[in-house]
Amino acid sequence: MSSPAPILNISCYLFVALPDAAELRERLHAEALARELKGTVLLAEEGINLFLAGTPEAVRGWVAMLQADARFAGLSPKESWSAAVPFRKLLVKVKPEIIRMNMPAIRPDQLPRAPALPAATLRRWLDQGHDDEGRPVVTLDTRNAFEVDYGTFDGAIDWRIGKFTDFPAALAAHKSELMGKTVVSFCTGGIRCEKAAIVLQQQGLDGPVYQLEGGILKYFEETDGAHYHGSCFVFDQREALDAGLAPSSEVKPAGKA
The missing domain is CATH 3.40.250.10 (Rhodanese-like domain)
Incomplete structure (x- = not known):
């Protein structure tokens, strides 16, 4: 089997209560910058949604850092590979919803999840x-x-x-x-x-x-x-x-x- 391309891409999300989303944003942004990652991380009171790319060591190191917080232990990133980083820059943002639906009562971090x-x-x-x-x-x-x-x-x-x-x-x-x-x-x-x-x-x-x-x-x-x-x-x-x-x-x- 041939070796994977050099850039690891991950995507994942987790609905989990994050009342400290603004403070968390600063730490996650700094950690991603230090590892020269690019992509987008969205934070809201309802959870996290992210798409990041970089070297395997950098990406997995950032994920390990995040999973050290018990709230994110259940994150399970989906991985794929590419020859180059498919993002132009790094964005880490706090938003009202990590996926906008305009139905404030639909909070998966607070409601039973469908099977x-x-x-x-x-x-x-x-x-x-x-x-x-x-x-x-x-x-x-x-x-x-x-x-x-x-x-x-x-x-x-x-x-x-x-x-x-x-x-x-x-x-x-x-x-x-x-x-x-x-x-x-x-x-x-x-x-x-x-x-x-x-x-x-x-x-x-x-x-x-x-x-x-x-x-x-x-x-x-x-x-x-x-x-x-x-x-x-x-x-x-x-x-x-x-x-x-x-x-x-x-x-x-x-x-x-």
């Missing part, structure tokens, strides 16, 4: 065409329409939302499509589908609701990518990743030059 479905289980369900109880399974894409155009699960429900804040209204308009089915919400790395699954649970659907554990990127990591067509858009200069987690920027969405 997380492992990638291997979703692949098996899609192979057999139903869940283990014989109920039909639908995958619900919670990403923006331009991301979906790069690739998605075969037959996924796509409401063509322009931004994540559109999801609650789209759900209200299309709720009937989900009745009588097992619903698996998914997104790039899990953060949006975690919030979306909580909203889905509150809608009184008559079937179970799951979130795909780790999103599309974890599905690529833990399966062969079966039942997924195309690539996965990522928010950095690599543009998109294929099922092997390699940059696939040559794969453009429909209608894109």
